Amino acid sequence: MITSVRARDFVRAVAVLVVVLLASACARQGDVTVIRFWTIGREGEVVRELLDDFERAHPGVRVESQQMPLTAAHEKLLTAFAGDSLPDIGQLGNTWIPELATLGALEPLQAYVNQSKSVPQADYFAGIWDTNVIGGTLYGVPWYVDTRLLFYRKDILARAGFNDPPRDWNEWKRALAAVKENAGAGNYAIFLPLNEFEPLLNLGVQGGDPLLRDDGTRGNFESPTFRRALDFYVEMFRRGWAPPMSNQEISNVWDEFAKGFFAFYITGPWNVGEFRRRLPPDMQDKWDTAPLPGPDGPGAAIAGGSSLVMFSNGTHKKEVWQLIEFLSQPKQQARFHALCGDLPPRRSTWNDPGLANDERAKAFRDQLERVKPTPKVPEWERIAQQLRITSERVVRGGESADIALRDLDARADEILEKRRWMLARNGTR
């Protein structure tokens, strides 16, 4: 008995030893190039399927992918930079590109794009491509795009006397007022979560004035167009069209949407799948998407999403670029969309039947032509948080818009102090 166990253990040990020896022999011969790929969240789960195909098409290249949760990704990237352990290629939210580009962690990609036939810049939505260009240098290739627009209840809107979704702010205001009137006690027309800066920011980029001025070194929130956006945003709360609530207080937005607690919701493409999955079956033909109304006609919105970047300290740059090219093919982007619902950044991918026939994707396709990047400074996210705090102070705290915007500009100027110092110093050098 005892000896048989020992014999089995011995065989096992020998087997392990053989495998280890073989593996190390392979690595020593160097005929397999391993590239390290860091992904974020859900995309990391589904991309594996595409990576397997890439490996089949490129024998000798192996992609080692590692998935980071979104909440920890930013910290992990910065820590990895500090510890000089960034991978070869990564997925990067496009608002993080300015930060990592400032750190010098990203490889400029224009030369690669110029020589490549499979990444034609003209095929990409201009606003999305632009988010990857920092100070005139290209640092990423768009992988998928996000833009927030209106999700609305067709039946509630019809009951209020509107057959089509609103196209500009005036129509929208009339629709909001009518929906609120018909909504019944305790219900509202629109949900604008107070813990998100995106709804207000999307309205804010619709005007002509930039959010920051003087080469992104000072706040510009007192501009007439931003003021107009804030006034409209606040009006929605003051008139009782929107409940002054955050996501935490709602707990389950899909439930509340189905119950008619609100009829409009500004959110992004990930919610198309969620709405299909989480709303009850009898609700499925009662909701739709529409481009975000602007001050006069369909408006702009923020260009969000993720890009593929090459880290400058990484190795195997040729193979990394091959992988970027592979993932940028319309065919792979269409597959990727089918796997996780992310929207492709190339116009030609949108001709794929899976997308072209999707009614609810049409509004996104339409809006993507109008998206705009947020200011491309590393401090932007911090300023956006201040924007959220400001809007909450006006909505919940009843502060006047004048004072709030003056404070917001002052805060933005404070946050950008170091940037001004750095630019001034580089100018004198």
Next chain:
Amino acid sequence: MNERRAAWTFIAPSLIVIGGFFVVPVVAAFVLSLTDFDLYALASVDNLRFVWLGNYVDILKTPLFWKSLGNTLYFVVAGVPLSIFVSLAAALLLDSKLARFKGAFRTALFAPVVTTVVAVAVIWRYLFHTRYGLINFTLAKLGIAPIDWLGDPHWSMPAIILFAVWKNFGYNMIILLAALQGIPRDLYEAAHIDGASLRQRLRHITLPMLRPALLLVAIITVSGYFQLFAEPYVMTQGNPLQSTVSVLYFMYDEGFTWWSLGRASAIAFLLFLLILAATTLLLRWSRRGDGA
């Protein structure tokens, strides 16, 4: 002489460990707090500026710091007495001769301490839910209008205090229970024979005998509650209207969200001074009580 050398030899290992893992990092953090170390400095040390006490002055001028300090003091002033009171009450009940199933109750009351804060926060968020929460449901039965616990800036901190007290009272309860069981029973018997009432026995025997334990519990709780972080982090993320941003939360945000490590270190030192001052006052106050 020889004895002295032996003593140094014996404590040397601990001194080296304390030096390497405590003194050096603390000194480094202090130096860091005198610089404007941020993302740009991470890119290149050339971008680092020595600002001396600039960070400290700056933080003292930041409204959010004072707001977070006010929130933290609110939490400490309301939370510590409440927490100790609940712990003491639970300990007295468990110590009572009338109590049955002591082991089961002790375990049940201690359980929140060892549960994961993130997991119980999910449940508490449902309890606090404005429309469907059990707490508002109970209040409605009593004829009280629903309270927007996590959304109203006036109620968010009470909600956090309730959650934190529930989460933490079990720890102090165990310490106090041990101290209670250490009080000689003959004291109570003598008092009983002398005709002392239950309240008199509590006031003149139990509380004086518990004094050292209560002081220990108070110091642990004060310094722990000053470091409020996890509860608002998982329940409200500092919202609404920044009414649940604590000093430590403010520091975390500066350091790890925005990577302003210089400012974050300065906040850490300010918080350290604050806790030091509070616990010193507490100790001095208790010593004066001894003399009287």
